[in-house]
Amino acid sequence: MSGATSTTASARRTAGRRYGFAEAARMEWRKLATLRSTFWIAAFIVAVMVGVATLVLSYYPAHWTHMSAWQRADFDPTNMGFAGLALAQLAIGVAGVLVMTAEYSSGSIRSSLAAIPDRRKLLAAKAVVLGGAALALGEMVCLASFLVSEYAVLHAPAPHASLGQPGVLRAVLLSGAYVGFAGLLGLGLGAIVRHTAGAIAALAGVLMALPLLLHLIPGGAGRQVANYLPMLIAENSLTAVKPVAGALSAWAGLALLAGYAAAALLAGGLLFARRDA
Numbered sequence: 001m002s003g004a005t006s007t008t009a010s011a012r013r014t015a016g017r018r019y020g021f022a023e024a025a026r027m028e029w030r031k032l033a034t035l036r037s038t039f040w041i042a043a044f045i046v047a048v049m050v051g052v053a054t055l056v057l058s059y060y061p062a063h064w065t066h067m068s069a070w071q072r073a074d075f076d077p078t079n080m081g082f083a084g085l086a087l088a089q090l091a092i093g094v095a096g097v098l099v100m101t102a103e104y105s106s107g108s109i110r111s112s113l114a115a116i117p118d119r120r121k122l123l124a125a126k127a128v129v130l131g132g133a134a135l136a137l138g139e140m141v142c143l144a145s146f147l148v149s150e151y152a153v154l155h156a157p158a159p160h161a162s163l164g165q166p167g168v169l170r171a172v173l174l175s176g177a178y179v180g181f182a183g184l185l186g187l188g189l190g191a192i193v194r195h196t197a198g199a200i201a202a203l204a205g206v207l208m209a210l211p212l213l214l215h216l217i218p219g220g221a222g223r224q225v226a227n228y229l230p231m232l233i234a235e236n237s238l239t240a241v242k243p244v245a246g247a248l249s250a251w252a253g254l255a256l257l258a259g260y261a262a263a264a265l266l267a268g269g270l271l272f273a274r275r276d277a
Contacts (some may be wrong), residue, residue, distance in 0.1 A: 003013070003056070003094075003107025007184070012131025013272055015140070015266055019115055019116050021121055021124070022226070023126060024121055024122060024124075024125035025125045025128055025129055026100075026276065027112075027115065027116075027125070027126045028126050028128075028129040028130075028260045029129050029133075030059065030214075031099075032099065032129055032130065032133060035102070035147060037042060037095070037102075037175045037269075039094065041091050041094065041095045042137055043078055044091050044225045045088045045092060045137065045141055045179070046090050046141050046144070046255065047187070048087045048088055048091070049082070049085070049088050049141045049142065049144070049145040050084070050086045050141075050145050050148050050149075051084065051112045051233045052084030052087070052143045052240050053080070053081045053082065053083055053119070053148065053149040053153070054148065054149060054152075054153050055225065056080055056083045057080055057081060057153045057154050059249065060075070060077075060080075060153060060154065060158040061153075061155050061156070061158045064158040065157060067123050067166060071097075074242070075158075075159070075190045076161050076173045076241050077150060077154055077158075077159060077161045077239060078146070078150075078161040078167075078168050078239065078240075079171070079235070079240045079241060079242070080149075080173075081145055081146050081149035081150060081161075081260075082145065082175050082239045083169075083235075084143065084145065084233055085142075085175060085179075085235075085239065086208070086231060086235075088138075088182075089178065089179065089207055089230070089231065089234065090182075090204060090207055090208065092094060092134050092137075092138070092179050092180075092182045092183040092186065093182045093183060093185060093188060093189075093200075093203045094103050094184030094200055094203070094228065095134070095183060095186065096130055096134070096182070096183040096184060096187035096188075096189075096190060097186040097187070097189060097190040097196060097199040097200055097203060098190070098196065098267075099126050099130050099186075099187055099190065100126065100187055100189045100190030100191050100194065100199075101193070101194060101195060101196040101197070101199055102193050104195070105196060107156075111273060116229040119269075119272050119273045120272075120273055122272075123191060123268065123269050123272050124263070124269075127184060127187060127265055130183050130184065130187055131180050131184050132180075133178065133183075134179055134180040134183030135177060135179070135180035137179065138175070138176035138177065138178065138179025138180050139173065139176030139179075140176075141176070141179070142172055142173075142175040142176040142179070143176070144171055146161075146163075146172050148163070161241065165241070166241075166242055167241040170250060171238065171240065171241055172240045174238040174239070174250055174254055175238055175239045176236075177254065178230075178233075178234045178238055178239075179258075181208070181230070181257045181258065181260070181261045182230065184205070184245070184261040184264070184265060185203070185207075185230070185260060185261050185264050186199070186203050187264075187265065188261065188263075188265040188267065188268040188269070189202050189206075189262075189264055190204050190268070191265070191268025191269065191271065191272045192264070192267055192268045192271055192276040194271075194272075201270055206229070207231055208231065209228055210226075210229060211226045213231055214226040216228075218227060222245070224246060227246055227248060228248070228256065229246050230260060231256060232247070233247075233253040233257055234253075234258060235270070236248075237249065237250050237252070237253030237254075238250055238253055238254065
């Protein structure tokens with residue numbers, strides 16, 4: 001009985017205390033850093049980015065002399081070095097989904113809301129912590145993928161890119177930024193759906209399935225629309241050094257991605273702010 005009384009009193013003290021944004025962010029960082037899934041997702045992203053780039057680019061040195069003139073002219077070593085981004089985006093998006101939905105599945109969302117009753121502040125803290133962590137991870141992994149693929153895998157007679165060449169450093173930095181945006185998109189979908197399986201399905205549909213379906217539409221109209229979707233923006237705008245016909249510019253694509261992430265977070269925030277959410 002005394003234990004129950006002590007627990008109730010502790011809960012009341014926690015609920016009555018007003019936490020600022022900095023404290024909310026620290027709490028979210030501790031949650032993210034102590035989740036086992038965080039480590040495994042980060043390890044998967046490192047492995048897939050470096051591994052796929054190595055696998056794809058290892059083809060070119062051995063076959064360069066047998067490639068046609070137009071294939072050589074079209075070869076963009078920087079863009080090809082980020083071939084693993086398609087899988088990495090999904091992994092970091094799942095991490096974003098779990099930041100929100102894992103609390104619903106475990107019931108710990110009640111404790112979070114008791115400590116931080118302002119739901120908008122709680123979601124903002126999650127977005128800042130996840131976005132910052134995903135951006136830092138993305139920049140480090142994309143730089144590592146670039147260095148490994150360009151300097152350890154590509155060799156003569158195939159050409160390789162260097163950070164000093166026009167557009168290359170921009171492509172490396174924006175590919176890392178894309179990882180951050182994919183994480184925020186996952187968080188927004190998690191806040192909207194609030195169910196892990198449903199949010200991951202929605203994420204996979206937006207990032208992977210929808211571009212493929214649009215490419216099946218005859219006449220080329222579907223491909224034009226697909227150029228405005230996240231994955232095609234990453235492939236044809238952010239990571240491309242050589243211009244791709246019909247694609248957005250790198251900075252226009254980055255702005256559109258920011259809009260997508262902001263829209264998902266805004267919609268999720270409006271739903272999350274409801275007391276019955």
